Each structure stands twice: as C-alpha cells, then as structure tokens.
Amino acid sequence: MGAITAVSVDAQTDIRPLDHLALRGAEDDVALVLRGEVLTFGELRDKVAALAGWLAASLPSPGARVATWAAKDALTCLMPLAAARAGLVHVPINPLLKRSQVAHILADSGAALLIGTPSRLASLEPGDVPAACRAMGEAEVLAALEQAERLGPSEADPDSLAAILYTSGSTGKPKGVMLSHANMWLGAQSVATYLGLAADDVTLAVLPLSFDYGQNQLLSTWYAGGRVVPLDYLTPRDVVKAVGKHGVTTLAAVPPLWVQVAELDLPSETAASLRRLTNSGGALTVDLVRRLRRLFPQARLFAMYGLTEAFRSTYLDPALIDSHPTSMGKAIPHAEILVIADDGAVAADGEEGELVHCGPLVAQGYWQDAERTAERFKPAPAQSRYGGMAVWSGDRVRRDGDGLLYFVGRRDAMIKCAGNRISPQEIEDAALASGLVAEAVALGLPDERLGQAVHLVVRGRLRSSGHADELARFLLKELPNFMQPKQIHWRDAMPISPNGKIDRTGLAQELLA
Template identity: 65%
Template sequence: MARNDAHAMRLAMTNPIPPANLQPVDRLTLRGEPDAPALVLKNRTLDYAGLEADVARLAGWLAGLNIEPGARAATWAGKGWLTCLMPLAAPRAGLIHVPINPLLKRAQVAHILYDSGAALLVANRGRLAGLETGDLPDDCLEVEEGDAELAAAGATPMAPSNGSPDDLAAILYTSGSTGRPKGVMLSHANLWLGAEAVADYLALEPDDRTLAVLPLAFDYGQNQLLSTWFAGACAVPIDYLLARDVVRAVAKHAITTLAAVPPLWTQLLEQEWPPESVEPLRRLTNSGGALAEPLVRRLRERFPEARLFAMYGLTEAFRSTFLPPEMIDVYPTSIGGSIPHAEVLVVKDDGTLAGPGEEGELVHAGPLVAGGYWRDAERSAERFRLAPPGSRYGGMAVWSGDRVRYDSKGLLHFVGRRDAMIKSLGQRISPQEIEEAALATGLVAECVAIGVPDENLGQAVHLVARASPDTDPGQAAAELVQALRRELPSYMQPQVVHWRDALPKGATGKLDRASLMHELLGVTN
C-alpha cells in the first residue's frame, strides 16, 4: 500500500487522544515569550507580556462591575482591542462571553441578548444608538467600547484563573439559517483543546503570523486567535471591505497563515496577487463549506508553496476533520479524517457504522463536543445524543445532520446536509455534486443548487449561479446547460438556472442557501 493510501486509512479511523494539561482558556496569554509579538492592532502591537497585562486589567474591570459569577457579557463590535481580549478576560472574571457578529442587525442582536440573558453589552457608540426601547434585557448594563477600554486601563489586574476546565467560558450563536440563532455552550476545555488541536495539525510556530479575517463571533474565526496564541505566534485581526484589502494586508504584515470560507476564496482568487503577497504564505486553511475540485486546483496554482488544509467542522463540536496538505492534490474533494481530540463516526441509516465505500451521518464524539444549546433542551436533545455503539469515547455526541461518505481509501467526503438534499424522480441528489459539476465547467464562479417543489418531479433542481469574471454571462448561459448534460445524469439536470450578479452571503461569509431557498419557493417552471 502506498504511503499516502496507508495514511488515508489511518486518518479515517477514530482518533481519540486523552486530554492532558487542560488549563483555563485565559492562560493562553502565558504561552508565548513575554517580548514576542502576540496581537497587531491598528494603532499598536501587544507582545505576550502586554497581552497578559491587558487581559488582566480588562478582567479586573469586569469583576469590578459587581456582576454575578456566570453572568453573560456580550460584545458587539468590529475587530479591535476589546473583541480580541474579551474571550480571555470574561472567563477570567468568572463571566461567560457572548460575542455578537457586528454584521447582525438590531432584531437579531436583541434576540441574542434576551436569549442569553446578557447582564452586560459592550458595543461602539453607533451600534448602541441604533438599539430601541425593549431591545435589552432588564438590568443589562450598556458600556461604550472606548469607555470600557479607558476604564480597564485603571483597573486592578486579575491573576490568571484556576477554574475548572468544565466551567462555561463562552456562548457562540449560530448564524440561524434555519430558525432563530441557537447559543452553543463552550467550556474552557472546549476552547483550550480546540486551540491545541488546530495549532498541532497546522504545525504553527512562534514566528507565524495569522491574518484573522473571519468574524470573531464565528467558531472558526475565534479559533484564529486562540490557536495562534497556543503556538506563541502573532495574530493580526482585520475588518476588510474589499477582497483586495486582504491581499494588501498579507503583504503588509508578512502573513504566514490565512483562513477563509469558500466564497471568500473565490473572491480572493479574482484579485491580482503580487509576489510580495504570495511569498510569505505558508498555509491556507478552509472550513465553513467543502472545497470543490476546481477551487482546490486554482488555489494550488496561485499559491504553490503554501500548504492547503481542507477541513470540516460545526460549531457544536468546533472541528471534526482535516486533510493533510500532502494529500490534497490526489484527493482534492476529501475532508480527510479526525483531528486530535476528536472521534468521528459515520452512522448508516440502519444505525450501524459505515465503512469504506459507504455513506451515512457524521457523528462527532469526544471532549470537543459542546455542552448543548443554551436554555434550549428541546433542540439540544435533537442534536446532542448518546454516541452510537462502537464509539471509543462514548458519552454525549453531536449528530451533525451532515451526510458524508467513505471512499475506497477510507477518506471522508462531504455529501451534503440532510435537510438540503434534493429528492427528484425518487432519487436522492446531493446539491454539492451539481454545484461541483457546474464549477468544473469554468463558466461559473459560485453557485447553489436547490430543490423546489414540483408536482411531477417531487422536487425540481434549480441552480442559482454567478458567471465567472472572465466569461460573458450570455455565453455562460448558453454553454452551461450543454456542459451539464454531458456530465450529469438526466435526473440531476437543473430545470432552471437563475443567473445573478452576486449571491447572498450570511454573517459568517458563507453562501446563504436558506435565503435563496425562501426566495425560490414561489418559483415555478
């Protein structure tokens, strides 16, 4: 058996590693050399000694507010001193951090504040002014972001905490593509082990510099900071308006590690990348959606010296799988196998475990599994259930609702979400398979396949697409149908192709499949 094939079989097996040396998440400030750069902000750079000092003072200010232990402290602001330090300072002060994506609107923010029962909201002046009467829970303290930083500068520092790894440290709210956002409860252990696991398999080093472009309220976005600090490396958070801003930031800060979701990679590849923006990059990491083969090929062509990590994760268990970069040229559509501290199982419809060549639901067990949804026992019971027979960890597991399959080498491939699968003419169709076929033509930059109710077919396949920048939309419309007829069986052919200048994206940058679904529900042939 070839070395890569043997490695593939090992990856797809369960990979439980007993947690060791667990610490409260706020102790990440102690991981780097005191004088090594830890955080680059717009107006200053903090070394690890400065990061620890500022976290200590921010925690001291929070403790001085006399909010009861375990209360929820929410932040609603762009990337800056406050939002980068609160994930460590709030749990050090005995509070639970609730980061709110700055892209969310007032009604969504009000839901999160009430659902979490927030006792504190720190936001910038404009966002606070946009709130209306009744948007905040009773007795929720409002503090302007700049005022909080000034107050913290004079606070009595708090020493690193010694709390239990099982104590709740954060509640991260999902994007709410189906129903209202749910608050995922994360412990110190969840955050610490997630940081350790990613720093380990990415092989982050103290001289690495991570460009944090993803929202910090997104689990993948927050881990950009935590895994970087676990490695004693430097994080550079930015809020960007245009994709070219990211390209410039990579060159300006000599970035070695860049994380993105597929729609952002598509935008980035449409930019000009001068040599000074390409050369520093050592690794690219993807999650938040599967990489289609054409996108993998383009990334490898544009960044031939950077290691490309394809990953799969879900907020309820943070991260489940990754594919080692040395395998991606041979297995470009695989999501690999389990990460450290994770046990990944594939459960068939009959309840038994799948093997090579078989498909089923991905189930994640082990210490990365979150504590359920905040104050939502009903939805927690749907997603968090006992691990299936055969689990080496046992206990509570996350039943993802995502369909995956093993290939003949034992590697995992994402098929699609159970609730997004299309059923047409009695056939179960993966939207991703249609999308990958469309992208492979080179005529389409990004697309979403959706099943629309149809009296004769059960569901008709509709494809919403944006033409590639170097392709005339009229030409793309004429050629795409013929190309798909050559590549896909008749039952998978789109009945309608909707061409758009842009596709909607959610707060985390992923394509907003749910909003397109709602839009197309009234569409008929």
C-alpha cells in the same frame, strides 16, 4: 441549562483554563497587531488581567454573560480570555447582525452587560436591551481599565462554561452553543498541532470573531506563541495588501473569499510569505483548488469540515489536496468521527451514512434549549471509544477505503451562503413581518461564487411592483447583508405537497429548471 457532561481525554493531555492562552508566548514577542497599537505577549497579559479585573468588579455574579458587538479591536480580541479569567461567559455577537437579531441574543442569553461601538448601540431601539442588561461603549470600558485591579490567572474548572456562540438553526431564531474552557483550549491545541503553527507565524484574522472558526484564529495562534493581525476587510484586495504588509504566514477563509482572491493578480513576494491556507464554511471546488495551488505553490492548503456544536471535525492532509481535492479528510486531533448507517451500524467503505462527532470537542448543548439539544446531542454510538454524548450532525458522508471522508449532502434545509449558516425560517419570518406577503419560502440554490445563494419565494397579499420594491427595502433594514435574498420570486399560489405543506422541493426544482 442542561449542560452535557464533558468526555474524558487522555490523562496526559494538557487542559488548562482558557485564559492561560495569554501565558503562552514569550514576553517580548508580538501577540497582536491592531490598527493603532501593537501588543507584545507581556502587554497582552497585562491588558487581559486589567480587563478581567474590571469585569469581575462590574459583574460579581459568577457565570454572568457579557456580550460584545463590535468590529475587531483590542476589546473583542481580549474578551474571550478576560471574561474566562473573570469567571464570566462571553457572548460574541456578529458585527454584521442588525437590531432584531441582537435583541434576541441579548434576551436569550440573559446578558448582564453589552459592550459595543457607539454606532451599533445607537441603532438599538427601546426594549432591545433588557432592563437587567447594561450597555456600554468600548471607549468607556477601555478608559476604566487604567485604574482596574489586575486579576491573575484563573483556576477555572475546564468543564465550566466559557462562551456561548450563537448560530442559526434549521428553524427559528439563532441558538446559543455552550462551549467550555476545555472545548476551546483543546480546539486551540488541536488546530495549532495539525496546522504546525509556531512562534514565528503571523495569522491574518479575516473571519468574524463571533464564529468558532474565526475565534480560533486568535486562540490557536496564541497557543503556538504567534502573532495575530485582525482585519475587518472591505475588499479581497485589502486582504492581499495586509498579507504583504505584515508578512502573513497563515490565512483562513471561506470559499467565496478564496474565489475573489484567486481572481486577483498577486505580487510574487506577497504569495511567497504564506505558508498555509485553511478553508472551512463550505467545500472547495476542484477548479478553485487548482487555482489556489497555482497562485500559492509553496503554501499548504488545508481543506476542513466543521460544525459549531463540535468546533471542527476533519481536515485533509495538504499532501493529498491535489489527488483528493473533494475530500473532507480525516478526524482532527481530539475528535473521533464515525459514519453511522441508517441501521445504527458503522457504515462500510463507500456506504453513505450520518457523520457523528464524538470526543472532548463536543459542546455542552444549546443554551436553555433542552428540546433542540436532545435533537442534535445524543449518546455516542456503541462503537465509539470515547462514549458520552456525541453530535449527530445530520450531514451525510461516505468513507473510502483509505479512511478519507467525502460530503454527500445535508439532511436539513440550512442555507450555506458565503460561509454563513442561515436559517430559512429567520428570513421567512422577516418577510411575513413586513405585512406584504401571506406566505414565504427561503431556499438556498447553487451559486458559483457564494456556494448557495438565498432565493425568497413569496405569495403577496397585494401583488404590485411597488410592493416588491417595498419588501426588498424592508428586508434590507431587518436582515444582515449575508441573509439578503439574491432574488425575490412572486407567486400567485404556492405548490402544496401531499401532506398539505408547501412543497419546498418542488419550488427548488422549479427555480433550478
């Protein structure tokens, strides 16, 4: 699998197996508020023990992968801890994905068990679930827990694999990022520390639990002994209602959701409950920062930067958000962030360079993909105090004289739409698979609400309005909503660059003109 050896941390740093997060809160304090069920930490501990016991009996092979493909409920919230306790590896699948992406993840991860909602499982076609993988509905699993033997806290090696999170690459299919117990435990500890989370905090978990940012909503809150309220929201107003109903103190979101929330009329008592707002998955604009500060004057606004390969890298001290609204801030606890110039030296203040993340939050590489692991995970710069392997992000940043970082641009062609990292090639492959187009180029163009919007440029095999509608219908079936092109542009010919390839830069400039 090519796992990367973990980097050592301070000897006094508290690192435990991931499932020990269930032990953090007081027995009678509320840990999880579901649609039809409220769990105290005592009840959470019992359910994690039961699910872990059932998993260990069902999948006796250590390190076997168990995938979940469902909305936020008891099973998806408990699985990160239960799978870790059972010595298994959790593979959470974004519930927005469709059958072709799910089939790839199941095959690539070698999942031995898929647990999902009946409607999602019914959408799969013959061959989507590998022969060695068993598919089960959530209700069937939950019913089996009543008779399951309880499994006590694990003594897992902190460096052992706990989860594989699938994220889009700049080319090709989604790739699985390997996270150890230590990666996830230290990530929870880091965030709980710099956010100042406490046992009386209530976190509204709006983001998908298949994202590192989304999953950490659970883990960091439980590390602090607080309660989590999962929400599969339909509209921004649902989010606002939930904040008021549950007395939410912590809300994490991506810029497009913040834009919509800022457009609502919020009751003053709703806004008053929030102590902190956190943002990642794209930069906040100066205007949006100012609007959020007016709407939530008592809440601390945390601007953050992260990448799945190292969980999260930086945050801006909320005391600086008004004076430095475009800054990414400084390194989070347990992270070392270096700006490396093209000559390999640490960049001077004001000089552009590549952001390199060093330290124990660095993931173990990409699952069964040594080639792409070697491209992104490389030895840390000689100037690193941690050494070992580092994540070379490909993102260009600069550091000012106060040590604050500022984003300059991305080296690769990734599209960042509504907080999702989208592979252009995945959209292009889907368009070509329709049989309606001969060439396809997916681009991310600036969009006020989405950050970047997906634009698809195609050269058709047979150009007609009928085929244009047919392509749109095909993509709607094959790709999740967040990958759908905002606009499809038909061309009789594609521009060619001097090296004989399609001129993506020229196409982008043409569409922006």
